Amino acid sequence: xxxxxxxxxxxxxxxxxxxxxxxxxxxxxxxxxxxxxxxxxxxxxxxxxxxxxxxxxxxxxxxxxxxxxxxxxxxxxxxxxxxxxxxxxxxxxxxxxxxxxxxxxxxxxxxxxxxxxxxxxxxxxxxxxxxxxxxxxxxxxxxxxxxxxxxxxxxxxxxxxxxxxxxxxxxxxxxxxxxxxxxxxxxxxxxxxxxxxxxxxxxxxxxxxxxxxxxxxxxxxxxxxxxxxxxxxxxxxxxxxxxxxxxxxxxxxxxxxxxxxxxxxxxxxxxxxxxxxxxxxxxxxxxxxxxxxxxxxxxxxxxxxxxxxxxxxxxxxxxxxxxxxxxxxxxxxxxxxxxxxxxxxxxxxxxxxxxxxxxxxxxxxxxxxxxxxxxxxxx
Amino acid sequence: xxxxxxxxxxxxxxxxxxxxxxxxxxxxxxxxxxxxxxxxxxxxxxxxxxxxxxxxxxxxxxxxxxxxxxxxxxxxxxxxxxxxxxxxxxxxxxxxxxxxxxxxxxxxxxxxxxxxxxxxxxxxxxxxxxxxxxxxxxxxxxxxxxxxxxxxxxxxxxxxxxxxxxxxxxxxxxxxxxxxxxxxxxxxxxxxxxxxxxxxxxxxxxxxxxxxxxxxxxxxxxxxxxxxxxxxxxxxxxxxxxxxxxxxxxxxxxxxxxxxxxxxxxxxxxxxxxxxxxxxxxxxxxxxxxxxxxxxxxxxxxxxxxxxxxxxxxxxxxxxxxxxxxxxxxxxxxxx
Numbered sequence: 001x002x003x004x005x006x007x008x009x010x011x012x013x014x015x016x017x018x019x020x021x022x023x024x025x026x027x028x029x030x031x032x033x034x035x036x037x038x039x040x041x042x043x044x045x046x047x048x049x050x051x052x053x054x055x056x057x058x059x060x061x062x063x064x065x066x067x068x069x070x071x072x073x074x075x076x077x078x079x080x081x082x083x084x085x086x087x088x089x090x091x092x093x094x095x096x097x098x099x100x101x102x103x104x105x106x107x108x109x110x111x112x113x114x115x116x117x118x119x120x121x122x123x124x125x126x127x128x129x130x131x132x133x134x135x136x137x138x139x140x141x142x143x144x145x146x147x148x149x150x151x152x153x154x155x156x157x158x159x160x161x162x163x164x165x166x167x168x169x170x171x172x173x174x175x176x177x178x179x180x181x182x183x184x185x186x187x188x189x190x191x192x193x194x195x196x197x198x199x200x201x202x203x204x205x206x207x208x209x210x211x212x213x214x215x216x217x218x219x220x221x222x223x224x225x226x227x228x229x230x231x232x233x234x235x236x237x238x239x240x241x242x243x244x245x246x247x248x249x250x251x252x253x254x255x256x257x258x259x260x261x262x263x264x265x266x267x268x269x270x271x272x273x274x275x276x277x278x279x280x281x282x283x284x285x286x287x288x289x290x291x292x293x294x295x296x297x298x299x300x301x302x303x304x305x306x307x308x309x310x311x312x313x314x315x316x317x318x319x320x321x322x323x324x325x326x327x328x329x330x331x332x333x334x335x336x337x338x339x340x341x342x343x344x345x346x347x348x349x350x351x352x353x354x355x356x357x358x359x360x361x362x363x364x365x366x367x368x369x370x371x372x373x374x375x376x377x378x379x
Numbered sequence: 380x381x382x383x384x385x386x387x388x389x390x391x392x393x394x395x396x397x398x399x400x401x402x403x404x405x406x407x408x409x410x411x412x413x414x415x416x417x418x419x420x421x422x423x424x425x426x427x428x429x430x431x432x433x434x435x436x437x438x439x440x441x442x443x444x445x446x447x448x449x450x451x452x453x454x455x456x457x458x459x460x461x462x463x464x465x466x467x468x469x470x471x472x473x474x475x476x477x478x479x480x481x482x483x484x485x486x487x488x489x490x491x492x493x494x495x496x497x498x499x500x501x502x503x504x505x506x507x508x509x510x511x512x513x514x515x516x517x518x519x520x521x522x523x524x525x526x527x528x529x530x531x532x533x534x535x536x537x538x539x540x541x542x543x544x545x546x547x548x549x550x551x552x553x554x555x556x557x558x559x560x561x562x563x564x565x566x567x568x569x570x571x572x573x574x575x576x577x578x579x580x581x582x583x584x585x586x587x588x589x590x591x592x593x594x595x596x597x598x599x600x601x602x603x604x605x606x607x608x609x610x611x612x613x614x615x616x617x618x619x620x621x622x623x624x625x626x627x628x629x630x631x632x633x634x635x636x637x638x639x640x641x642x643x644x645x646x647x648x649x650x651x652x653x654x655x656x657x658x659x660x661x662x663x664x665x666x667x668x669x670x671x672x673x674x675x676x677x678x679x680x681x682x683x684x685x686x687x688x689x690x691x692x693x694x695x696x697x698x699x700x701x702x703x704x705x706x707x708x709x710x711x712x713x714x715x
Contacts, residue, residue, distance in 0.1 A: 004606055006614050008444075008621055011710045019707060086703040266702055273697050280686060283693030287640035290706065291611050294618040315607045369603035370596070376579050376606055378593040 004375055006312060008294065009301030012075045022083040025056060030087060035346035038088025038263040039354070042095045042256050043217060045166050050093035050124035053084075059094045060102055060122040067106070067118035074304035078297065082255045088263035092166060097121040099254065100247055101128035101174050104194070108235035108243060113196070117172070131161040131175030131197065131221070132244070139367050142188045142241060147178040148195055148228060155179075155233070157197065157226040165361075167219035168206045173197045176240050192240035196232045203227070213353050246308065251362055253299035253313035258292040258320030260358055261327040261351050265289070267344040268331040278334045285323075285330060292320050311375045318368040321359040328352045385441065389427065390448035396421045397456040405459045406670040410528035414498040419460045419483065427462060431470035432479060438469070443620035443628075447565045451613065454569020457670050458529075461485050461495040463566060467558040468503045474554070475510035475544030477503075487534070488555035494681075496520050496532035501541070504534070505555035511540035525677035527670075551629025560635050560682030561623065564616040564642040567678050571609040571649045574671040578602060578656045598656060605652045608645035615641040625711040633695055633709065636688035643679035643688075650675045 029049060037044050053059055061077040063069025084091050102121045105113050120126040137144040146159025161167075161175060173196075180191040199206065203226035208216035235243045265285060272278040295316045302309040328351045337345055359365040400418040409415060430446050432438020450463045461483070468486035469479035482500040487493040489506035496502055497520050502513050517538030525531045546554055579602060582593030592598050619638035622631035650672040654661045661668040679685065699705035 004610050006610060008614070008617050010621075015710060023704075082707075083703075262703070269696060269702050275697075276694075279693030279697060280689040281693065282696055283636075283689030283691065284640060284644070284685070286692050286696045286702065286706075287637040287689065288644075290634070290637040291615045291618075291641045293706070295611065295614045298614060312610075315610055318603070319607050319611060366596070366600065369600045372603035372606050373599035376575075376602055378579065378582060378599045378602060 039350035044090030046090035068122035085259035097128040386445040450565035451569035454566030507552040527674035527677035549627030643685040646675040
């Protein structure tokens with residue numbers, strides 16, 4: 001069960017100063033954020049805010065300076081992420097590019113791809129989304145049917161992606177698509193590739209899907225004979241599955257997997273500061289938060305060391321999702337909704353509706369637990 | 380890093396010694412009131428009781444965090460001998476300027492029940508910051524047990540202490556409580572690993588509907604939750620121990636409390652899952668599982684229950700201003 005081992009990590013030198021710097025920046029910005037903006041957390045899309053974050057050097061922090069990065073450590077980046085999420089900052093316009101798309105391009109992209117995309121992610125000019133789920137392919141992702149066929153001068157893309165967060169606001173998608181049939185009797189995980197898709201290209205139709213909160217956060221994106229240039233391919237043709245799954249430790253272990261409801265915990269603590277009867281319930285939440293933070297920091301340390309803690313990440317995501325998902329209900333148990341101060345109530349109301357997504361996005365609870373079970377030697 | 384390597388080696392030594400000298404029969408004997416003298420001798424021979432005592436006082440000079448894997452290893456074997464108590468008691472005595480005695484040694488906060496007092500040559504009692512060391516003859520001992528049927532004795536002082544001392548500020552006036560919470564959290568991590576291993580083994584061998592029950596997702600998902608909770612306790616205990624190393628035991632009360640809450644909640648969840656997976660077999664006296672689950676339930680309550688600590692942690696948070704700055708201000712930066 002070595003895949004479930006965690007080694008603690010201390011914050012890096014200069015952590016407190018960096019934290020203070022980010023906090024001061026947030027203080028300048030936060031007056032514009034309504035409780036709903038804060039409750040949206042990393043699902044809040046604000047391009048101006050993203051540009052301001054980029055100007056401070058807090059996007060692509062760990063990337064080489066040659067591409068606009070900051071050459072900082074993974075643990076320093078973690079500090080910025082934590083501070084942003086704890087405050088409920090609308091980081092959605094750069095979250096995916098910074099967390100996944102940029103690192104993928106840096107690791108597997110060509111020199112031309114790096115030079116083209118990374119500096120613009122860093123400034124906030126390019127916002128990325130991820131094209132994985134399809135109408136008939138959710139947890140069984142490898143059954144996806146969107147395909148890119150080799151044609152003269154590039155690829156022709158046909159198919160449909162769905163549940164794409166901010167597809168209508170983003171500039172680029174990295175889509176997992178089929179580029180060749182799986183070998184006879186072989187795994188359907190073969191023959192998939194990752195493609196850079198310009199969302200403004202002809203043949204791309206984006207249809208926002210209204211969600212249960214009444215907002216248009218995610219989309220259905222249809223590709224109808226979309227022409228992709230040769231260099232749309234990221235990494236190796238046919239190796240898309242391995243490439244996509246190798247990023248999962250980065251995607252799943254971060255503070256975005258346990259801090260999504262944090263602004264509500266802060267508001268609740270404020271409202272309940274003098275209520276002695278609320279102390280035990282608050283204490284349990286704080287203890288859980290403290291433990292999750294130690295676990296998430298440990299995974300960041302392993303990533304910094306170049307390890308691939310994909311199982312630990314699944315485990316932290318599962319525990320973290322449980323925590324952030326249960327929080328609104330727990331706070332509702334401490335104070336009647338009608339008695340909540342307005343900010344607390346609005347955070348509560350929004351989060352109550354959106355928390356079911358926490359254990360869906362980035363891989364469902366059932367998939368996470370399946371990964372852990374496999375590590376235990378079950379299945 | 381060297382410290383962690385030593386810690387892993389010590390844990391390995393303890394694991395081997397326990398595997399050689401103890402088994403389920405040992406736990407049964409302990410629960411019927413016997414002292415596993417052979418197992419104690421085997422472990423005592425490793426000189427581990429002084430693990431936390433400074434080197435210039437004859438100890439190994441390890442930090443709390445270094446000792447956690449060792450104490451987890453004890454928990455994995457059901458803690459048949461009170462070695463964790465001896466380690467904590469020796470540290471407590473040394474901190475109060477008292478040379479830890481040879482042989483069986485245990486400790487408690489004054490007024491609390493004392494683990495294995497009836498088997499100990501010496502008992503350290505901490506009343507606030509005052510630590511007194513008593514020989515067994517100076518105590519009247521009324522035997523009692525916890526629900527793990529481990530000896531938890533009520534002790535009345537009838538004679539003079541062998542030695543007495545005062546703890547420095549860094550150890551504070553709640554050192555016995557904090558040490559108990561820390562070692563029980565680490566033992567819970569270990570006992571959860573043992574119970575999880577039993578449950579996984581059972582799931583992979585017990586067949587129903589023509590296949591091992593571990594092939595069923597319903598079982599897999601539950602055991603995955605167990606594994607996650609088990610990892611959470613390990614991390615929490617280690618992080619609390621790290622805080623005690625960095626800031627002194629007294630100033631790590633917040634972290635130790637958080638770890639004990641996490642451990643207590645996880646113990647309950649894990650024990651319930653293990654019993655669900657092992658079904659009726661796990662309920663039999665013959666099966667090993669209950670030795671672990673009953674200890675898990677018992678250890679939740681020693682060194683402060685979830686109720687006790689969550690009230691204190693909640694209060695600390697209520698008085699600490701905004702939560703996030705409060706939590707992060709407790710971080711210690713690593714050296715460059």
